[in-house]
Amino acid sequence: MSNDKIALDNGQTRSPAVSFAGVSKSYDGQRDAIANVSFEVADGEFMVLLGPSGSGKSTILRAIAGIERIEGGEISLFGKTVARDDLHTPPEGRGVSMVFQDYALWPHMTVVENVSFALKRFKMDRKSRLSRAEEMLAKVGLGDKILRYPAEISGGEQQRVALARALVGHSGLVLFDEPLSNLDADLRERLRIEIATLTREAGASAIYITHDQAEAFALADKVGVLSGGKLVQIGAPEEIYHSPADNFVARFTGLSGEFFGTVSNVLANGLVEVIVNEVTENLVARSSREYAIGDKVKVSIRPSAIEVDPIGGGVTCQARVLDVAYRGRGYEHALSVGDVVFSSVFSTKRFPRGSRVALSMDPVGCLAFDDGAIENTRAHLQRKILQNADESARDEVVI
Amino acid sequence: MTITEPKQEFLVDRRTRSSQKPKRERPFNSLFGILAAVMVALLLVVPVAIFLIQAFMPGLFSGQYPLFTIDGFKFASTGDSLRGIVDSLGVSILAGVVATFLGTATAWILRRTDISAKRLWSGAIWFLLLVPTYLDTEGWQRLLEPSGVLAKAGVNAAPVYHVFFGPVGVVFVLAMTGIPFAFLAVATALSNLGAELEDAARVHSASRIESFKIILPIVMPALMSGFAIVFAESMSDFGVAYSLAANAHFPIATYSLFSAIDSIPLNFQDAAAIGWLLVGSAMVPILVQRRLMRKKSYAVVSGKRRTVRVLAIRGRMRFFMYLFMSVTFSLAVLVPMLGIVSASLIGGLGTDFGAASLTLSNYRRVLSETIGGSPLRYSGLLSFATATVTIIFGAYLARLLARRDQTLVSRALDFLLLGSIALPGIVLGAGYIFSYNQPFLSDIGLNLYGTSKLLFLGYLATSLPVASRILVGPLAQVQSNMTFAARVHGSRPMQAWFQTVFPILSKALLSAWLLTFSKTLLELPISQLLYPPGLLPLSVAINKLTAGYDYGGGTAMSVIALGAALIVIGAANGIYRIFAPKGWQKMGGMFNEQ
Numbered sequence: 002m003s004n005d006k007i008a009l010d011n012g013q014t015r016s017p018a019v020s021f022a023g024v025s026k027s028y029d030g031q032r033d034a035i036a037n038v039s040f041e042v043a044d045g046e047f048m049v050l051l052g053p054s055g056s057g058k059s060t061i062l063r064a065i066a067g068i069e070r071i072e073g074g075e076i077s078l079f080g081k082t083v084a085r086d087d088l089h090t091p092p093e094g095r096g097v098s099m100v101f102q103d104y105a106l107w108p109h110m111t112v113v114e115n116v117s118f119a120l121k122r123f124k125m126d127r128k129s130r131l132s133r134a135e136e137m138l139a140k141v142g143l144g145d146k147i148l149r150y151p152a153e154i155s156g157g158e159q160q161r162v163a164l165a166r167a168l169v170g171h172s173g174l175v176l177f178d179e180p181l182s183n184l185d186a187d188l189r190e191r192l193r194i195e196i197a198t199l200t201r202e203a204g205a206s207a208i209y210i211t212h213d214q215a216e217a218f219a220l221a222d223k224v225g226v227l228s229g230g231k232l233v234q235i236g237a238p239e240e241i242y243h244s245p246a247d248n249f250v251a252r253f254t255g256l257s258g259e260f261f262g263t264v265s266n267v268l269a270n271g272l273v274e275v276i277v278n279e280v281t282e283n284l285v286a287r288s289s290r291e292y293a294i295g296d297k298v299k300v301s302i303r304p305s306a307i308e309v310d311p312i313g314g315g316v317t318c319q320a321r322v323l324d325v326a327y328r329g330r331g332y333e334h335a336l337s338v339g340d341v342v343f344s345s346v347f348s349t350k351r352f353p354r355g356s357r358v359a360l361s362m363d364p365v366g367c368l369a370f371d372d373g374a375i376e377n378t379r380a381h382l383q384r385k386i387l388q389n390a391d392e393s394a395r396d397e398v399v400i
Numbered sequence: 401m402t403i404t405e406p407k408q409e410f411l412v413d414r415r416t417r418s419s420q421k422p423k424r425e426r427p428f429n430s431l432f433g434i435l436a437a438v439m440v441a442l443l444l445v446v447p448v449a450i451f452l453i454q455a456f457m458p459g460l461f462s463g464q465y466p467l468f469t470i471d472g473f474k475f476a477s478t479g480d481s482l483r484g485i486v487d488s489l490g491v492s493i494l495a496g497v498v499a500t501f502l503g504t505a506t507a508w509i510l511r512r513t514d515i516s517a518k519r520l521w522s523g524a525i526w527f528l529l530l531v532p533t534y535l536d537t538e539g540w541q542r543l544l545e546p547s548g549v550l551a552k553a554g555v556n557a558a559p560v561y562h563v564f565f566g567p568v569g570v571v572f573v574l575a576m577t578g579i580p581f582a583f584l585a586v587a588t589a590l591s592n593l594g595a596e597l598e599d600a601a602r603v604h605s606a607s608r609i610e611s612f613k614i615i616l617p618i619v620m621p622a623l624m625s626g627f628a629i630v631f632a633e634s635m636s637d638f639g640v641a642y643s644l645a646a647n648a649h650f651p652i653a654t655y656s657l658f659s660a661i662d663s664i665p666l667n668f669q670d671a672a673a674i675g676w677l678l679v680g681s682a683m684v685p686i687l688v689q690r691r692l693m694r695k696k697s698y699a700v701v702s703g704k705r706r707t708v709r710v711l712a713i714r715g716r717m718r719f720f721m722y723l724f725m726s727v728t729f730s731l732a733v734l735v736p737m738l739g740i741v742s743a744s745l746i747g748g749l750g751t752d753f754g755a756a757s758l759t760l761s762n763y764r765r766v767l768s769e770t771i772g773g774s775p776l777r778y779s780g781l782l783s784f785a786t787a788t789v790t791i792i793f794g795a796y797l798a799r800l801l802a803r804r805d806q807t808l809v810s811r812a813l814d815f816l817l818l819g820s821i822a823l824p825g826i827v828l829g830a831g832y833i834f835s836y837n838q839p840f841l842s843d844i845g846l847n848l849y850g851t852s853k854l855l856f857l858g859y860l861a862t863s864l865p866v867a868s869r870i871l872v873g874p875l876a877q878v879q880s881n882m883t884f885a886a887r888v889h890g891s892r893p894m895q896a897w898f899q900t901v902f903p904i905l906s907k908a909l910l911s912a913w914l915l916t917f918s919k920t921l922l923e924l925p926i927s928q929l930l931y932p933p934g935l936l937p938l939s940v941a942i943n944k945l946t947a948g949y950d951y952g953g954g955t956a957m958s959v960i961a962l963g964a965a966l967i968v969i970g971a972a973n974g975i976y977r978i979f980a981p982k983g984w985q986k987m988g989g990m991f992n993e994q
Contacts, residue, residue, distance in 0.1 A: 068884050092887035093896075099888045105881035109903040109983035118899075122890025150986060170889070 016080025017041040018174050018206035019048075019065060024074030024084075026060055034060040035230045037074070042174075042206050042223070044079075047197070050210045051217040052227030053253065058210040061227075062176050065208065066099050067092035078174060093122070098167035098205075099176040102183070104159045106151040112162050113138060113147035119170040137169040138162070141195065157188045164196060168203050175200055177209035181216065193219060214254045218242065226250050247289070248301055248370040257304040258343035260284070261372050264296045273369055275300050280339045281318045286367035299372040304345040306366020309334065309358050317362040322352045336360070433800055433809045440797070440813060443861040444820050444828070451831035452679070455672035461838055465669065472673030481670070484656035485677050487645075491567060491652070492634035492681075495574035499630040500623055502575070502728055503582025509721055511590040514712050524729045529580040530918045530965060531733070534639030534939070535958050536573050538946065539736025540564060541644070542743035542955055549742045552749070566648045573644065574634040576732040581633060582626035589622035598709075621689075628689035635682040636824035638925035643943065653678050654826045654925070661830050661929070668834050675827040682822040690818060740962075744955035762952035766945070766960065775941035775957070776964060779921050782852065782937070786859040787917035791909055793860075794867035795875075801868065802876040820865035829929030832858050850932050858926040863916045870915070874908040875901075903984045910976055918965040 019042040026034045035057040042048045050058040063069040065076060067083065067090060076084040078097065083090040098119060106115050117127075117134035125133070138147050141161040143154075151159055160180060167175050177196065181189040197220050200207050211217050217224050218238040225235040226246075234246035245251035260281065266274035268285065273292050275284045277300075286300045309320075320336035320343070331349040335342060336358070343360075352358050450461075455472040458465035475481055509515050510522065543549045544561035551557060564572065597618065601611035641652035653674055660671035713721055743749050747759040797817065800810045836849040848854040878901050886896035902909075927937035936944065938961045946954035977985065 066884070066888050068888070091893070092884065093890050093892055095888075096890075097888060099885065101881045101885055103879060103881055105879060105885035107882060107885070107900050107904075109981070109987055111983065114983070118886070119889040150983060152986070166885075166889070176888075 016044075016077070018044045018046065018079060019208065020075070020077040020080075021061065021065070022075045022077075024061070024064060024071050024076060026057075026064060026069060026071050026073075033230045035064075038227075038230070038232045039074075040225055040232060040235055042208060044173075045204055045206055046222045047200060047207045047209065047220060048223045048225065049217040049221035050208065050225045050227055051212065051214060051253065052210075053212055055229075056227040057230040058212075058227050059178060060230075062099075062178050062208060062210050065095075065174075066097055066176055067095050096122075096172055097174045097176055098170055098172040100160075100163045100167045100178065100180045102179045104151075104163040104180075106159055106162055106166075108151050111148050111150055112143060112154065115151070115162055116166045116169050119166045119172075123170070134165070134169055137165045140199065141165045157184055157192065160184060160192055161195070164192075164199065168199055168205070171203055171205065173205055175203075175205045175207045177207060179211055180209075181211070181213075189216070196220065218254075226253060228253075242303075243365070244287075245289075245301075245368060248299060251301040251368050251370070255303060255345075256301050257307055257345055258302055258338070258341050260300040260302070260338075260341060262298060262300060264292045264294055264298055264369075267292060267294060272364055273298070275369060277318075277339070280341075283315065284317050284362060284367065285364040286369040287364060288369040290371075292369065297372045298369045301368045301370060302343065302362060303366035303368075304343075304347060306363040307343060307346045308361045308363070309336075309346060309348040309352060310350070311359065311361035315361045316359040318360050320358050320360050322354050322356050322358060325351055325354060327351075432796070433807065433813075436793075436797055436800065437809050437813055437816075439793070440816060440864070443857060443864065444823070445816065447831035447835040447861075448679075448823065448828060449831075451668065451827070451834045452672050452675055454668045454834065455676050458669040469669075472669040473676075475670040476673035476677055480651050481653075481656050481674055484651040484653040484674070485681070487567070487651055488635055488653040488678070489681060491571045491574060492631045494571045495578055495634040496627045496631035498571070498575035499578030500582045500586075500627045503579045503584075503626055503630075504586045504623060505724065506579065506728065507583050507587040507590050509725060511587055512709070512711055513721065514710050515721060515725065521725060521729070524733050525580045525583055527966075528577065528733050529915070530922070531577065531736075531962070532639050532919075532922045532924060532939070533573050533577050533637050534643040534924055534943065535740065535922065535962070536577055536732075536736045537569070537640050537643045538942075538955065538958060539739035539743075540569065540573070541739075542749065542951055543735065543739035548749070549739060549746065552746060565644070566650050569648070570640050570645050570650060570652070573640045574637060575630075578630035578633060579728070579732055581629040585626035585629060586619065586622045589619045593618060625689050628685040632682040632686050632822040635678060636822065636826075638824070638826045638928075642924065642928070643946070653681075654824055657824075657826050657830060658925075658928075661833065668830070671830055675824075675830060678824050679822075679827055682824060683819050686818060686822045737962075740955045740958050743951055744959045746952060749951045749955075762956035763960070766953050766957045775936045775938045776960060778852075778935050779927075779938040779961075780964065782856055782859060783917045783920040785856060786863055786920045787913045789860055790863045790867045790916045791871075791913045794864055794912065795871055795905070795909065797864070797868040798871035798875045801872045817865040817868055820861075821869060823865075825862055825923070825925035826929070828861055829858060829926045832861075832926075833929055852932055852935060855927065855930045855932065855937070858930045859920050859923065862923065862926055863920060866919075867912050867916050870912050871905070871908060874905055878904055903981070904987050906980060906984050907976075907987050910972060914969050914972055917968060921965050922961055 019040075021041070022039050023037050024039070025036050028034055038057070038061060040048075050061060052058045060069055064071050064084065065078070070089050071084050071086065073086055075082055078095060082088065083095050107118070110118065113131055113134045116137055117130040120130040120133055135144070135147055138144055141164055143158060143161055143165070146154055146158065151162065154162070160183075163180065167177075180196070181192055184192065193216060196209075209217075209220055218241075221238050223235065224238050224241045226233045226241060226249075228249050234241060234250050236244075241250065242254055245254060260275070260277045262275040262277035262281070262284065264273045265276040268274060271288050272285050273288045275281070275286055275298055277284065284300065286298070288298075292298060318338050320338045322334055323337050323342065324335040326333045328347075331347055332351045333344075334346045334348065334352060335344045336346055337343075338360070346360075453460060455476075456470055457468055458472070459467040476485070506521070506525070510518055515521070541548070541564075544557045544564055545551070546558060546561065548557065548561075563569075593615065598611050598615060601614045602608075606614065636654065638654045638658065641655040642658070644650075645652040646655050657671045657674040657678065660667045660674065744762050745758050745760070747757050747761055797813060801814050801817070803810060832854060833849070836846075836854055841847070841849075848857070882900045882904070883893075883896045886900045887893065891899055922939055923937075924939040924943070927939045928943070931937050931940050938957065942954050942957045942961065945951075945957060
C-alpha cells in the first residue's frame with residue numbers, strides 16, 4: 002500500500018487521489034508502452050497528460066482505470082493500492098469514472114439510461130437513479146433529450162452524455178481519454194469549458210489526456226508531458242511553457258521556429274547571447290544549463306516572443322513574409338529568416354506577402370538547448386568534470 | 401439510498417471502499433480458448449481426419465486391409481468417380497458464375513436504387529437461404545415431370561423437363577439457391593461504398609462506364625468472395641445430387657461418396673479418396689479468397705461512414721429492373737414453391753391413373769400416419785437443441801475470433817472454422833459413421849453410433865462454423881470500450897457483457913438462431929447418414945416418401961416442414977418485438993435494417 006500523504010494546512014495528511022509509482026507496461030513483451038513512470042494527482046487536482054500518439058498516455062489512463070494490467074510499479078487510488086505486478090483490482094472495483102475517446106455510449110439505452118447506469122453500483126432504486134441522471138443531463142444542457150438514443154443526437158451531445166455519465170456518480174476520480182478529439186474546433190472550445198467547470202464543481206480529481214497543448218494548458222492544474230513512454234516533465238502549465246525541460250517539451254508545447262547558432266557571450270540570470278551567422282544580432286536566450294562561449298546551441302523560439310516591426314529598435318533579425326492569415330483579432334504570419342521558417346507570428350498589423358520586416362525576439366520566449374553536436378557534449382562533460390573536481394577540492398578545504 | 405450533498409462527499413461504492421482485498425483476475429480466457437479448440441477438434445477435425453486417412457491407410461483400424469495403399473485414389477480418379485468430380489467442378493463453376501451475377505445485380509438493385517417493396521425482396525432472399533436444394537428440385541420436378549402438376553393441368557411441359565432433368569437442372573437449382581450467398585457478400589460491400597468514390601471519378605472527367613471501371617476493382621473482392629462461397633456450397637451440396645442428378649444418371653461427387661458408404665460392402669477407402677478431392681475442391685477457393693481479401697483491404701472497409709447514394713431509376717430502365725427481379729425470384733422461389741404446394745394438393749400425382757383432383761388427403765395422411773407427426777416433432781426438437789447450443793458456443797467462438805489480440809489458439813480456430821464452412825456435409829457424416837462405429841468405442845462404453853446424440857453432434861458440427869462466422873461480424877463491430885465503460889462504472893465482467901454486448905447483439909443472435917434452426921430442420925446429408933433406426937428426421941422422411949413415388953405425401957410433408965420453419969421464425973420475431981426493450985430493437989440484425 003502506498004504511504005504517500007499530502008500535508009494539509011491544518012497539519013493533517015491526506016492520501017493523493019492517484020499515486021502512480023514507477024509503473025511499467027509493455028505490449029507483446031517487447032515494446033515498452035510506458036517505462037518507470039511516476040507522478041501523483043492531489044485530491045481535487047486536474048492533471049493533464051500531454052503527448053504525441055504512441056507516447057503512452059492512453060496506457061497510463063487505462064492502467065489507472067484497470068483496463069490494462071501493469072508489469073511493474075504500483076498504482077494507488079485514494080491511498081488504496083489497486084495495481085502492482087502481482088495484484089490487479091478489476092475496473093469495477095476501483096470506483097472511478099471515465100469519458101472515452103469514442104464516447105462508448107451504449108446504443109440500446111436512452112440518454113438517461115446511459116447516465117443512470119453509472120449509479121447502479123450505489124444500489125440506488127431506479128427512480129432515484131433516473132432522477133439524478135436527469136438532473137445531471139439538465140446541467141449539461143440535455144434536459145430535453147433524455148429519452149433519445151445515442152444515434153439520435155449529435156456528436157457534441159453524445160460527448161455531453163459521456164461527460165454526464167462520468168460526473169453523475171461523484172466518483173472522486175474522473176478519467177478523460179482525449180474526449181474532444183473527434184469534435185470540430187468550435188465545439189471543442191465550448192465543451193472544454195464545460196468539462197473544466199463541471200469537473201471542478203463536482204470537486205473530483207481528474208486525469209485528462211490529450212495531444213493538444215492549448216487544450217492541456219487551458220484545462221490543467223498540472224501538466225505531465227510524455228514522450229516514448231516516459232514522463233519527460235511535470236509541472237504547472239506556466240512552468241512547462243516557460244521552462245521546458247528539453248527541446249522535445251519546448252517543441253510539443255508550441256514553437257514558432259528554431260535557430261542553430263553559437264554562444265557568443267554568457268550573461269547574468271542564465272541568459273546567453275547567441276550568434277547565428279549572417280542572420281541575427283542581439284539574440285539573447287534563456288539557457289537550460291550552463292554554456293560557455295563557443296558552444297553550439299539550438300534556440301527554440303515561442304511565437305509569443307517574436308515582435309514584427311518593433312517600435313524603438315532592438316532588432317534581432319530581418320525576415321521575409323511568406324504567408325499571412327487573418328485570425329479575427331489580428332494576423333498570423335509565416336516568415337523566413339535565412340533558411341529557417343517561423344510560423345504563427347502574430348501581429349495586429351497585416352504585412353503583405355513578399356515584404357521584408359524587422360523582428361525582435363524577447364529572451365523570455367527564446368530557449369537555448371544543446372544542438373546535439375558531439376563536440377558540445379564533450380565540452381559540457383569536461384566542464385562538468387572540472388566543476389566536480391573544484392567542488393570536491395572546496396569540500397576538502399571545509400573539512 | 402439517500403443522497404445528500406455531492407460536493408467532496410463522494411458516493412460510496414460498497415465494493416470499492418470495503419475492506420475486501422483486491423482480487424487477482426484469473427487467466428480463464430486462454431483456458432476457455434483451449435477448451436473451445438479441443439471441442440471443435442473433437443466435433444470436426446478428429447472424425448473427418450480419421451475418415452480421410454482411410455483413403456491411403458485403410459488398415460489403420462482393421463487388419464482386413466493393407467496399412468498403406470493408394471488404390472482409393474486410383475478408384476477416385478477413374479470411371480464414374482472421376483466423372484463425378486469433373487461434373488461437380490463444372491456445375492459448381494457455372495452455378496458460381498450465374499449466382500454471382502444474379503446476386504450482384506440483386507444487391508445493387510436493393511442497395512443502390514429506389515425499387516419499391518425492399519422488405520419483400522429481402523424476405524424472398526431470406527426464404528431462399530432457408531430452402532434446401534432438394535426441396536427446390538422437388539418443386540420443379542413435380543411441376544414439370546410427365547404426370548406432374550402441369551401435365552395434370554393439360555400443359556405439355558415435357559420438352560422443358562427433358563432439359564431440366566440433367567446437368568442444366570443441376571446448375572439451375574444450384575445457381576438459384578446460391579443467390580443469397582452472393583447477395584450477402586456483395587451487398588455489404590455496396591452498402592459501404594460511398595457515392596463520393598463515383599463522384600470523384602466523374603468530377604475528374606470519367607464517363608459513367610469509366611467510373612464503373614474504377615468502382616469495379618473496389619467491389620471485386622466481394623464478387624470473388626461471393627463466387628467462392630457459391631462454388632464451395634455447390635461442390636458440397638448433396639440435396640440436388642441425391643434428388644435430381646442421381647436419377648438423371650448425371651454423376652456428382654457427393655453422390656459418388658454417398659454410394660460408396662450406403663451400399664454393402666461399405667467402402668470407406670474409396671469414399672475417403674473422393675472426400676479428399678471434394679474437400680480440396682471446396683476449401684481451396686475459400687482459402688484463396690480469404691487470402692485475397694486480406695491483401696485487398698480497400699477503403700470500403702474504412703471506419704469512415706459513407707453515405708450510400710440511392711439512384712432513382714425511371715422510364716424503361718425501371719420496367720426492366722422490376723422485370724429482372726420478378727423473373728429471378730419467380731424462378732428461384734415462387735415457381736418451385738408453387739410446384740410443391742400444388743403437388744401437395746393433388747391426389748394421385750405421378751401416376752397416369754385418374755383425373756387430377758384437389759384434395760387435402762395428402763396432408764391428412766402424412767399427419768396421421770406415424771411417418772407424419774413424428775419426423776416433424778423429432779427434427780423440431782433436435783433443431784431447437786442444435787440451434788441453442790450452436791448459438792451459445794458459436795457466440796463464444798466468435799468472441800475469440802473477433803478479438804484483435806489474436807493468439808495462436810484463436811488463429812488456429814479461425815482457420816479451422818473457415819475451412820469447415822466448405823466441408824461437405826456428406827464428408828462430415830461419413831467421418832462420423834466411420835469414427836463412431838469403431839469397436840473400441842463400444843469397449844470403453846461410448847455407444848453413440850446409431851443414436852440421436854450422434855445426429856445432434858453431427859448437426860452441431862455442421863452449424864457451428866457457419867454460426868460462429870456469422871456472429872464474428874456483429875461482435876467485431878462492438879467496441880471493446882462498451883464493456884470497459886460498463887466495468888469502469890461498476891459492472892462485473894459477465895454482468896457488463898449482458899448489460900452492453902448482449903442487447904446490441906440480440907437481434908443478430910436471434911437471426912443466427914433462426915437460421916440454424918431452419919437449416920437443421922431441413923438438413924439432408926447428415927440426417928441421411930446418421931439417423932437412428934426407427935426415428936426419421938424430416939428430410940429423410942420427405943425423400944423416403946418421394947423415393948416411394950408418394951409425391952403427394954412428400955410434397956405435403958415438405959410444405960409442413962417449410963411452414964413449421966416459417967411459423968417458428970414468425971413467432972420468434974413476434975415475441976422479440978413484443979418483449980425486447982425498444983433500444984434492443986434499434987440494433988442491427990444479420991441483414992441490417994433490410
